[in-house]
Structures are given as C-alpha cells and as structure tokens.
Amino acid sequence: MDNFIAARSQMGMSLAFHIIFATIGVSLPLMMTISEWRWRSTGDPIYLLLAKRWAKGTTILFAVGAISGTVLSFELGLLWPRFMQYAGAVIGMPFSLEGFAFFTEAIFLGIYLYGWDRVPGWFHLLSGIIVAISGVLSAIFVTLVNGWMNTPTGFDIVAGKFQNIHPFVAMLNPAGVPEAVHMVLAAYAAAGFATAGIHGWLLLRSSRNRFDEVAIGIALLVGGTAVLLQSVSGDALARMVAAKQPMKLASLEGQFKTETGAPFRIGGLPFPDKRETNYAIDIPYGLSLLSFHNPHALIKGLDQEPESDWPNVQMVHICFQIMVGCGSLLSLFALLAGWLTWRRPPLINHKPYLKALVLVSPLGFVALEAGWMVTELGRQPWIIYHLMRTKDAVTSMPNVTITFLVMTVLYVILGVIVVWLLSRHVIATPDRKQQLVRPGVLV
Amino acid sequence: MTADVILAGVVLAALVIYSLLGGADYGAGFWDLLCSGPRQQDQRDLIARAIQPVWETNHIWLILLVVLMFSGFPAAFSEISLGLAVPIFLILLGIALRGSSYVFRAYFTGSVRTQLYWGNVFSISSSITPLFLGMVIGAISSDAVLVKHGISENGFLRTCFQPFPLIVGILSLSLFAYLSACYLIIETDDAALQNDFRSRALFSGCVSLVAAFATYVVAGNAAQGIRDGLSRAPYVWLIEVSAAIAALAAFQALWTRRYQRARIAAAAQVALIVFGWGVAQYPYLVRPELTIYNSAAPTNIVSDLLIAVAMGAVVLIPSLILLLLVFKTHRESISVGADTTAV
Secondary structure: OHHHHHHHHHHHHHHHHHHHHHHHHHHHHHHHHHHHHHHHHOOHHHHHHHHHHHHHHHHHHHHHHHHHHHHHHHHHHHHHHHHHHHHHHHHHHHHHHHHHHHHHHHHHHHHHHHHOOOOHHHHHHHHHHHHHHHHHHHHHHHHHHHHHHHHOOOEEEEEEEEEEEOHHHHHOOOOEEEEEEEHHHHHHHHHHHHHHHHHHHHHHHOOOOOOHHHHHHHHHHHHHHHHHHHHHHHHHHHHHHHOOOOHHHHHHHOOOOEEEEEOEEEEEEEEOOOOOOOOOOEEEHHHHHHHHHHOOEOOOOOOHOHHHHHOOHHHHHHHHHHHHHHHHHHHHHHHHHEEEEEEEOHHHHHHHHHHHHHHOOOOHHHHHHHHHHHHHHOOOOOOOOOEHHEEEEOOOOOOHHHHHHHHHHHHHHHHHHHHHHHHOOOOOOOOOOOOOOOOOOOO | OOOOHHHHHHHHHHHHHHHHHHHHHHHHHHHHHHHOOOHHHHHHHHHHHOOOHHHHHHHHHHHHHHHHHHHHHHHHHHHHHHHHHHHHHHHHHHHHHEEEEEHHHHHOHHHHHHHHHHHHHHHHHHHHHHHHHHHHHHHHOOOOOOEEEOOOOOOEEEEEEEHHHHHHHHHHHHHHHHHHHHHHHHOOOHHHHHHHHHHHHHHHHHHHHHHHHHHHOOOOHHHHHHHHHHHOOOHHHHHHHHHHHHHHHHHHHHHHHHHHHHHHHHHHHHHHHHHHHHHOOOEEEEOOOOOOHOOOOOOOHHHHHHHHHHHHHHHHHHHHHHHHHHHOOOOOOHHOOOOOOOO
C-alpha cells in the first residue's frame, strides 16, 4: 500500500473508532445524571440502578475513548508532521483547552464512580453534571479544530508561513461553531437512539419490566430531542458550507454545473467523468432555497475548479445522502413517538412500536459515521482548505502500512471486547431482586 | 524570563508530575508482573486497589504534555514525531494495551483465566512503555534527532536504538518501579505486604542508582551536551545534590520503616532527577538543533497558552486536591473490585 494512502487510512480508521467511543462517552454521562436526578427526586430505586448501570458503561467507554484519543493526539504528529509544524501553533489553543476539559472529566468521573458513599448526595449529582458538561466541552474543542481545517482563519500568510496568528479567531472559525453543535447533537442522537434500541430489544425478549421502560424513556428523550434539533443545526451548517466552501457543497450535492435555482437531489449517483448526477429525485430550486434561503440563488458547481482538486464526489455524495436519510428517518420516529407519548395504553406496550424502535436505533451511528465521512472526504485534497494539500503534510517515514495494520488489528480487538463487556455489564435486564438497590451498594 | 521559557517550564512540570503519578502506575504494572510468593494474590489486589481511582487522571498529564508541546513548540513536536516515530508508536501501542487490558481485567469477572490473561497484557505493556518513554528522552538529549526538509537524517531506528537512549530507558523503568514500590507500601496496613514492597523498593532503588551512574558514564561518549549541562555550575549541581540527599533520606526511611517519609523522599528524588534533566537540557528541546527559542510558536500564542494554562489550573488544582482527599484518606472502607460484580 502506498504510504500516503496508508497514512490516510490509519487516520481515518482511528477517527472512525474514536468517534464511536467518544460519542457514547459524551452522551452516557448525561443520561446517567438524569437518572440519578430522578432517583434523588423520586426515591425510586430503579433510577439508581439505571444510573449505576450507565455509569459502568461510561467507565468502560471513557477509558477506551481516552486511549483512542491519546493515540490520535500522537498520530497527528506521527502521520502529519508537516501539518503540525505549520498549523500546530494556530490550532493549539482548542487542543489545550480540550486537554483541561478532559482532565476535569476524568477527575469528576473518578469521584462519581467510586464516591457514592464518600461524598454528599448533592455533590455526587454535581459531579455527574460536571462530567456531562466537560465531555461536551471536549467534543466542542476538538470539532473546532476540524472546523479550522475546513475554514482556516485567524492568520496572515507571509513567505509561506502563518504569521500574525490570533488563536481565538482561529478557534472560532466560521465552520467550527456550527460543526461543533452538529457533532454534539449527533452524539446525543446516536447514543440516545442506540441505548433506547437496546432496551427495546431487551423488553421484546423479556417480560414487562420497569427497568427497560425507564431506560427507554430517558434515552429517547435525549436522542429524540437531539435529532429534532439536528435539522436546525444541519441547516445552519449547510448554509455555512454554501457560503464558505462552495466546492464542498457542490460535491455533497453532486452539482457539476454552476447554475441559479439549483435543484435539491434526493438519492442519485454522480458520474464525474460525464459531469452529471443521474437517478436522483430533483426538488426544483431546492438547493438554492436551502443554501441561501432564496430560490434563485447562484450555486457554484464543481466546474469552477480543476478536476484534480475535486474530492471523491461519488463517495461524498453517497455519504451525505446516507446521513440525511438516516437523520430524517430518526426525526420522523422522534415526532411519532412524541405525538403518541400520552396514548392509553402506553406506547411501550405495543410490540410494533418497540420493533420499529429497535430497527431505527442503529441509524444514529450510521448517520454519525456517514456525516464524518462527508466532512473529511469533502475537504480533500486539502488538509487545510485551499492552503495545504494532504499529500504535502504526510510523513516521510516508510512502511506506514505496518503501523496501519497493527493499529487496525488493535482497534478491532478493542471494539469487539468493548461490545462484549457492554453486553455483559450494561446491556442486561436485572432480575427483580436486584431492582431494589440501596445507595452505597455498588452494583 | 520570556514567555517561551515559562511555557517550557510548564511542559517540564507536566513531565515531572506525569513521572510521579503516571510513572508510578507503570511501576505498579511492573510489580504486578513480578508478584510472587504466598501473598501473590494479595500483592495483585493491593496494586489494583491503589491505582484504580486515579490512573486515568494520572494518564492525562501525558496528553497535556503533548498538546502543550505541539501548540507551543510545533517545530520540536514535528521533529520528534518524525525522527522518533518508531519508539513513539511503540509507546502508543503500550498505552493502548495497558489501559484497555486494565479495564478488561477489572470487568472480566466471570473467568479467572481470562483475568489472568489480561493481567499479563497489562503488566507486560506497563513494563515496556517506560523503556520507550525513557528512550525518547535519551534520544532528544543526545544529538541523535536531526530533521532536514522533512527527512530524518539519522533514519528511524538509529535515532533511538543506541546505548544512551537504551540506558535512559532502563533508568526510567527502574525509577518508576522504585517510586511505585514506595507508594504501595503505605497503601496497606498488612505488615507482611509492607515488607514485600519494602524489599522491592530497596532493590529497585539500588538498580536505579546503578542505572543513573551508567547513564552518566555513557553520556560521556554519546551525549556530551547533556553531560556538560549536568556539570554546569552552580544551580544544576544544587539540584543534583538535593536529589542525592532525597535518595539518602528515602533509603534511610525505608530501612527504618518510616514509610510515609520514604514516600515523600522518593517522590522528591524522582522529581528532582527529572527536573535536573530538564535544566541540564536547557535551552534545548531536541538536541542538537532545536531550542526553546527557535522552535517556539509566536509570542502572542505562547502568552495566550499561558493564560489558558493558568485558567485551567484554577479549575484543575482544586479538583485534583478534592480527588485525592476523597480517595487517599480513610482508605479502609474501599473494597477492591466491589463495583465489578456483574449485575
């Protein structure tokens, strides 16, 4: 394998795993804190049991996420030393702040996990809240860096080097904030739906029990709210891309020609050689309307740039369709579930509802990975948009294929074991005896 | 003192703290590998109990060190990443295996054999990683890493697989093991267990003294620069003398079974050694070319980073003290592995 391809594959593989570990690690603390808060306000032991279960999941995912995050922070230098040499100073600020947020998260997670009977109740709950907030902050800071790679700002280029750097301007780059919001909501939506799906599946297999019902309630509340807000956030992000990265928008949409009143394409397959996108359902004026809130707005097509600077249009378009499709399905489900919440008998007793929940529950993660592919592949061939090409940033070290293969094997093993551990310790309906727990008893 | 030097000081401080906390966790893994005798299982339990609530927090000092390096000294970070890619990759592998196997061991409660297996992965990777960490330190002290136009002049293996980096690796492992043994003694009230770790502390302490002497000798050939730095009068001498006094105090306290004092003296000894290395390395980050001054980010960035560090410290230091207060006092009520029983 070519070194450059191996380096890109290793980075992509590391991120693809990290994004799963990290998003669960970001969302579970919110759900566990909600559950503990319900326990403290109602005294119902089922919430305590659930909070402890999710705390256990958080521990496993936090540990693995910390590992995959460490790996990434080193890989930035190992695989892309020239990128770090030039850009390290510009993007260091969000990374440093992320380091502190991560630190806070680790400290308070330690207190949360092992401090049930060592700190006062209110402080324990507060620790959970701090874990949830610092996890979100970490996600935001890291995504701000990705935003900067897409819309680099906060510097002048003098003699081929970054000069007059303003780290906070760079940090709050145009893509950063909408991307960060989109990422956090995606984390909540993906993990919320996945958790609800798992408990739905348990409920289908076993008899009725409050444990799974309560879990589905909290998880769907988090996931459903997030996915509905995601459409607003997605709109903001798309308009930012249209304004700042028109070529990226063109490849998302398979828009080869520059035109006014461009249609929005649902599905379809772009053919870069023929410069057209076929088999799509066109919604007239849709793209102009969505991108600029004006049906006659001019949409720049890929024809504005030489073909050598195009990303892989087919992949980007397909991933974008998958993301939007999954997001829309989940939104529909969330609306439906919200609409039917107060039905009698409660929705949870309906098998078809549970089956539908189980079916749609993995789509959040599918959308998350697809969306990540969209933003990463859509930025190519640039590592810093229109400033530095990815191939110019890669390491001169030979045999990157070996490190790629070793890391892949390692991550696959990690992934398998994490799933196994979660299924042993987190994903299981406790029996009735265990549903009556006291605080201070570690379950 | 310029902002660059202060930031380098912060990076060095993070390295010192990482050695004292994270280093001791590696050392604990090393002792886990060597648990033996009638109290083998008790020794393992003691190690597991001691590092369980704190090891992740301890690990994050390394992440802080890395991000401050690449934000504040991007040229040096880039050069280290390229020239020392091989040991750094091995460190990464070690960190990944060690962290995950620790978690897996804690949660594979059903089968003793599987737990033993993950325990081995944990202790072996904990023992190997400090070797490579030390090798990186040795390599950047010894004129080995030189990058020109994105090409490592000394290749990728010759930069670190040399006598001097190797001996620094051994020194790091022996210091971490020594430190960890000193910490572990006071994690238990059982006199027999205390004795086990006392003899381990004395043994590894002696090994580390030999390794330190060997490092100094080998440096004469391979790393004249750092050796000259070590002999620089007067303040490096002061640090070295203080480290020697701390070492003596630690040995005396271990010998007379004053464990609390031994722990403090051993920590001071290791901190002074790492600190002394940093001062002797000044003004270099990566010998022979990159100094604090010629690899630092622009001044305004460095100042902003320092402000961020100060703000972070305001949040971090009280939180860390809180964590230690909650877990390292009234230890008697912790029951090991209690949270790992399957529900």
